[in-house]
Amino acid sequence: MSETPRQAPPLPPPLSPVLLAGFALRPVPPALLGPFLKLALSAVSRRHPDVMARLETLGDAEFLIDPVDLPFSFLLRPGAPSPVLEPVGGDGEGIGRPTAIIRAPLLALIDLLEGRLDGDALFFSRDLTIEGDTEAVLTLRNALDSGEIDLIEDLLSPLGPLDRPARWALTAFGAVFTRAARDLETLRDAFVAPVARRSGAQAAEIRELDERLTALHRRVRQVRQVHGARAPGGGVAKAHAGKG
Amino acid sequence: MSEAPLELVCPAGTPAALRAAVEAGADAVYVGFRDETNARNYPGLNFSRPELGQGVGYAHELGRKVYVAVNTFPAAGNPGPWRRAVDDAAGLGADAIIIADIGLLDYARRRHPEARRHLSVQASASNAEAIRFYHEAFGVKRVVLPRVLTVGEIAELNAKIPVETEVFAFGGMCVMAEGRCALSSYATGRSPNLDGVCSPASHVRYERRGAKLISRLGDFTVNVFRDDEARSYPTLCKGRFVAGGRASYLFEEPTSLNAIAMLPDLMAAGVRALKIEGRQRGRAYVAQVVGAFRRAIDAAARGEPAPASDLGAVTEGHRDTEGAYAGSWR
Numbered sequence: 001m002s003e004t005p006r007q008a009p010p011l012p013p014p015l016s017p018v019l020l021a022g023f024a025l026r027p028v029p030p031a032l033l034g035p036f037l038k039l040a041l042s043a044v045s046r047r048h049p050d051v052m053a054r055l056e057t058l059g060d061a062e063f064l065i066d067p068v069d070l071p072f073s074f075l076l077r078p079g080a081p082s083p084v085l086e087p088v089g090g091d092g093e094g095i096g097r098p099t100a101i102i103r104a105p106l107l108a109l110i111d112l113l114e115g116r117l118d119g120d121a122l123f124f125s126r127d128l129t130i131e132g133d134t135e136a137v138l139t140l141r142n143a144l145d146s147g148e149i150d151l152i153e154d155l156l157s158p159l160g161p162l163d164r165p166a167r168w169a170l171t172a173f174g175a176v177f178t179r180a181a182r183d184l185e186t187l188r189d190a191f192v193a194p195v196a197r198r199s200g201a202q203a204a205e206i207r208e209l210d211e212r213l214t215a216l217h218r219r220v221r222q223v224r225q226v227h228g229a230r231a232p233g234g235g236v237a238k239a240h241a242g243k244g
Numbered sequence: 245m246s247e248a249p250l251e252l253v254c255p256a257g258t259p260a261a262l263r264a265a266v267e268a269g270a271d272a273v274y275v276g277f278r279d280e281t282n283a284r285n286y287p288g289l290n291f292s293r294p295e296l297g298q299g300v301g302y303a304h305e306l307g308r309k310v311y312v313a314v315n316t317f318p319a320a321g322n323p324g325p326w327r328r329a330v331d332d333a334a335g336l337g338a339d340a341i342i343i344a345d346i347g348l349l350d351y352a353r354r355r356h357p358e359a360r361r362h363l364s365v366q367a368s369a370s371n372a373e374a375i376r377f378y379h380e381a382f383g384v385k386r387v388v389l390p391r392v393l394t395v396g397e398i399a400e401l402n403a404k405i406p407v408e409t410e411v412f413a414f415g416g417m418c419v420m421a422e423g424r425c426a427l428s429s430y431a432t433g434r435s436p437n438l439d440g441v442c443s444p445a446s447h448v449r450y451e452r453r454g455a456k457l458i459s460r461l462g463d464f465t466v467n468v469f470r471d472d473e474a475r476s477y478p479t480l481c482k483g484r485f486v487a488g489g490r491a492s493y494l495f496e497e498p499t500s501l502n503a504i505a506m507l508p509d510l511m512a513a514g515v516r517a518l519k520i521e522g523r524q525r526g527r528a529y530v531a532q533v534v535g536a537f538r539r540a541i542d543a544a545a546r547g548e549p550a551p552a553s554d555l556g557a558v559t560e561g562h563r564d565t566e567g568a569y570a571g572s573w574r
């Protein structure tokens with residue numbers, strides 16, 4: 001697996017409860033999350049051996065999973081004899097060069113993991129970016145998608161009799177989270193609406209200018225053809241593929 | 245199971261996607277083995293033999309079918325993997341085997357005469373003479389038509405041939421003559437026809453240049469996206485290239501086929517089955533698209549218009565087209 005050079009994070013975080021929680025978590029050392037992540041990975045590995053089998057081909061590939069709305073990232077080595085998932089500070093600048101970097105908002109990453117969102121659709125809409133070894137990312141995505149992973153079920157399964165209160169607590173937390181997310185969305189819309197209106201008007205103006213420019217170019221070409229001049233670029237389409 | 249007016253044939257790259265397709269209303273699910281014998285040979289994807297056996301069992305319990313694609317062309321001097329794929333698909337109870345190569349069709353007909361054979365789109369059979377030949381020589385029962393025919397041409401074809409037709413209804417647009425495209429092979433040395441992979445991920449890189457994202461395939465820059473543009477697959481046929489000093493999509497713009505509004509026309513043209521493309525997509529895509537087409541087919545069967553469905557987010561470049569069916573595209 002090749003290593004990937006570091007580049008600037010291109011995704012702005014969405015205004016969400018995760019982002020606010022991330023601010024609150026800033027003083028907490030990421031290493032404290034280590035035991036929880038270890039437990040979570042162990043539960044998922046135990047309940048989804050088929051997924052782990054598909055990941056074996058990854059060997060020692062390392063993925064930096066960067067939830068863009070959290071102040072820390074995760075380093076995942078899924079193909080190792082014992083898979084590893086550990087927290088790293090910031091966007092992982094101190095860990096060298098991973099095989100690939102995957103960036104998206106936390107909830108999108110969880111939806112992807114649990115098969116509620118299509119990875120290609122997230123990519124098309126620019127809500128997910130990848131850098132580095134695309135084949136490794138695809139292997140990871142396909143393997144995880146094959147598993148019907150349900151994080152809550154997977155994490156609660158080893159709890160035995162504590163399962164019920166834990167489930168109740170999670171349901172209550174989920175309700176609060178959903179309400180907070182809705183409120184934040186309203187807040188964001190209120191802030192953004194005037195800017196969006198202005199930007200929409202500017203985009204329409206740019207489109208119109210672009211159309212006029214295209215029409216002018218066409219007119220210039222027609223005039224040159226009439227006068228026997230060669231069109232720009234030699235008049236013949238140089239269909240090169242930007243080789244470089 | 246009662247026969248649906250149009251059979252809905254859906255993709256599955258994993259057992260989880262197969263279950264998602266069946267739950268969303270697929271009449272049949274098509275899958276491939278985890279190797280180069282099928283045209284979606286992507287890493288981490290596809291079925292092991294035991295997984296196919298379980299998948300067939302699950303689908304049959306619910307009255308659905310499983311088709312196995314063995315639809316790449318066998319490597320010269322090494323037909324073994326393709327023949328084993330045909331043997332195993334037949335042995336594991338597949339309801340049909342989808343094949344493109346005439347040698348493999350002949351092998352399947354001789355060794356497994358009872359196994360139903362469908363002609364893959366990779367064979368690119370688009371005229372009555374070719375299709376009749378495949379039927380007479382190899383007992384092909386259904387042909388998957390290339391995405392180059394208008395609805396009128398499909399109706400004419402159906403009147404002349406003794407086999408069922410299956411057409412693509414949604415998903416990636418292959419703009420070249422299927423089974424004969426050499427673009428991926430030219431850029432990477434690997435092709436959908438022989439290796440089962442178009443624009444292999446091992447040759448794809450995404451790089452940022454300022455506020456722009458660059459997609460590269462091998463040594464070629466395929467596209468440069470502004471941050472406000474929907475992205476697309478890094479295939480050369482949908483690349484944006486500079487010609488005459490201007491960057492544009494020379495072959496085809498990034499877009500997905502969507503024939504959901506044409507189902508009554510396709511039914512009237514005598515089409516037997518609709519195919520959803522996308523074995524390489526996640527199970528969320530499968531559930532969403534299959535569900536929308538299930539509702540649309542059921543509505544069409546009742547003579548009602550297709551219910552509203554929002555498939556925009558799962559289309560390439562966030563755009564769709566009725567492609568050649570409406571006669572506006574070739």
